[in-house]
Amino acid sequence: MTASPDVVNDTPKAPEAPLPSATLGGDNKRSIEQITLLLFITVPFVALVAAIPLAWGWGVSWLDLALLASMYFIGCHGITIGFHRYFTHGSFKAKRPLRIALAIAGSLAVEGPLVRWVADHRKHHKFSDAEGDPHSPWRYGETVPALLKGLWWAHIAWMFDEEQTPQYKYAPDLIKDGAVRAISRQFVVWTVVSLMLPPLIGGLATWSWQGALTAFFWGSLVRVALLHHVTWSINSICHAVGKRPFKSRDRSGNVWWLAVLSCGESWHNLHHADPTCARHGVMKGQLDSSARIIRWFEKAGWAYDVRWPSQARIDARRQGETAGAA
Template sequence: MSTRIASDLSPAAPQPMVAGEKTTTEMFLVKLFAVVPALALAAAVPLAWGWGLGWVDLGLAAFFYTLTCLGVTIGFHRYFTHGAFKATRGLRIALAVTGSMAMQGPIIGWVADHRRHHAYADREGDPHSPWLFGTSARALAKGFWHAHLGWLFQREQTNAARFTPDLLADADIQRVNRWFPALTVVTLLAPALAGGLITWSWWGAATGFFWAGLVRVAVLHHVTWSVNSICHLIGDRPFTARDKSANFWPLAILSMGESWHNSHHADPTCARHGVRRGQVDVSARLIRVFEKLGWATGVRWPRPERLARNLKTTAP
């Protein structure tokens, strides 16, 4: 099944933007998944000070961070949300699974929220714009919190029937969507199992769970949320876009290329976000590998004429 989707879903679509509210259980799980890893991150510095952190933990954290981050950037975002390429069934399922292991919510809800974000970017209806409360210092501080984390705690639920009809019709994706609780368990316990087996100790399992499980999830959460918040507030805006998206280079490596956000909003279906010389985009590099292997086809690479058309004629 092709996931080539028009990035700009029209606000005039007949179906409502919001479909009901999250249940009490769903709200509890959102808070649990957001707060527990964050607490682990807060405890990380004193725990790392002289004990509790070794090369095995660092290696496992780097591996699981890279795996799950690319599942979000290539899978949830560039493929499922924007249809930047076509994928074989095996790659499609693998991207859905690894993206789900980032603990950022089930795939259908994630994609629905992000398509809604592009349809209403930095306007009323955008689920996580930092500009919704005004432009004063106080309003932007409130907006930053809302865009970074606060929006997750709102009860309204984006209408999946309107924004993700293609995913609702895909039996494989429906199955992965239902697997989200099980994949959450896997993403936390797999590092513990690996740490225990590598060190052959319960202590290795415990530190693997803490560093490559909880702390890794928390770091990835905040990197992803920073694209929603920081990358709509500060940075370069070389391309014309209908919103305030910006390129923020300090996050380029940790976000696997997602922080070239102005470039992305100017050409949402493009498979590469770092389109200019020197802009590191690890996600695009891996998509190129998938293309060479024949797993990805119809890849929408940047074209000079599209870049020239979107480039601002005056300095930002």
């Protein structure tokens, strides 16, 4: 795969040949999409809120926890390694089977079609924390009320914006790939698989409808809500607070307490200082499970030309020991 540039020329260019039909989800979000999005935000969130008293009152089985954790980290790494570091930034090259597997794994996170996700994120990097950024928490200003409003926008509200990122402009390379385009268009199918797999396993493992129901609650609803809010926190929290040891043209920060759940994405300052780097947690003690798995892919021969950070590359991006929290 030829790595896609992180900054896309703002001047539209006519394609050499007509591009394939649009991927699922065009440049304008329809009412039915907004209603569906609202349901996928509110229903899992209600389950997440209910999870605490339910776990306290009735407990949660090891099977339910195993399904929650396994589905969570499959989807999370599908997003962090696949959608983000590979498809968006070209941090490494992948052989075809791994490329397809990463596209499917990311789709299981239920965060939208692959091509739309990548287009939004490439636009975010082009205009990061400036006018044009789809989800900057600094959109409304720097006062406390403005920042609170901006955090809400960056975390959730921006997804309901009717005007969407032009996919042909920001992700033409993915649209031209037939397999990737098909997986992106099949987002609804992968969503159904993601939600139905835990209850199927739970029901078969316990041979009961109750086992299927609790597996759906924990392995599907709670898992999706938790993963969504962790991912959205990278857009909101990690652009509002955190340490900034590296030079970047925005307000991206490192938020250590999100590192494990975000699979290494919350070391966000280095990522914006060096977007194509395959490892985000480059300093001592910074856990980055996504980078570790990429290393395993490389050793297995599935990934190659990985853009690992050298010490010189890291030092060149430091802004001094005086850099602190926002």
